[in-house]
Amino acid sequence: xxxxxxxxxxxxxxxxxxxxxxxxxxxxxxxxxxxxxxxxxxxxxxxxxxxxxxxxxxxxxxxxxxxxxxxxxxxxxxxxxxxxxxxxxxxxxxxxxxxxxxxxxxxxxxxxxxxxxxxxxxxxxxxxxxxxxxxxxxxxxxxxxxxxxxxxxxxxxxxxxxxxxxxxxxxxxxxxxxxxxxxxxxxx
Numbered sequence: 359x360x361x362x363x364x365x366x367x368x369x370x371x372x373x374x375x376x377x378x379x380x381x382x383x384x385x386x387x388x389x390x391x392x393x394x395x396x397x398x399x400x401x402x403x404x405x406x407x408x409x410x411x412x413x414x415x416x417x418x419x420x421x422x423x424x425x426x427x428x429x430x431x432x433x434x435x436x437x438x439x440x441x442x443x444x445x446x447x448x449x450x451x452x453x454x455x456x457x458x459x460x461x462x463x464x465x466x467x468x469x470x471x472x473x474x475x476x477x478x479x480x481x482x483x484x485x486x487x488x489x490x491x492x493x494x495x496x497x498x499x500x501x502x503x504x505x506x507x508x509x510x511x512x513x514x515x516x517x518x519x520x521x522x523x524x525x526x527x528x529x530x531x532x533x534x535x536x537x538x539x540x541x542x543x544x545x546x
Contacts, residue, residue, distance in 0.1 A: 367487055375481055500536035504529040 508529045511522035 367484060372484070375477075375484060501529060501532035504532045 511525045515521045
């Protein structure tokens with residue numbers, strides 16, 4: 359392989375790789391401007407007087423007997439107000455916005471897919487590194503039978519442990535021989 363790849367496996371990385379759920383970082387909402395206070399009573403009364411005057415003169419205005427939200431001068435044209443702007447105009451104005459949204463969604467989908475592929479690749483590399491780590495050989499300790507014989511002898515002869523001298527000498531000899539073999543194998 360010409361490409362050398364190094365990956366440092368830390369406990370934090372292992373923790374992040376073992377987590378199944380992805381929690382996106384929380385976004386803080388932008389602070390909204392406060393709503394302006396409602397107009398005071400005198401301006402509403404002045405508005406009402408103007409509409410009554412205009413309806414008595416014959417100028418088209420608000421009918422004095424209709425509530426303000428039903429008249430033609432109500433916000434957004436009221437229920438009986440002027441027709442709204444055609445939908446085609448809104449579509450033409452919003453077309454670039456929709457295109458930008460679609461493009462950003464496509465890019466986000468590609469990034470998400472690449473991120474998933476990269477995550478899988480890193481998980482595979484982490485498993486390979488974990489498998490390649492040094493594992494100590496698991497040999498059975500030497501002289502197990504002699505040790506078991508010593509323990510049994512001491513249990514049976516708890517009041518007179520001197521009777522176990524031959525068994526203890528056999529265990530000591532076996533352990534000394536195992537130690538010498540280990541040292542000889544380490545030196546060579």
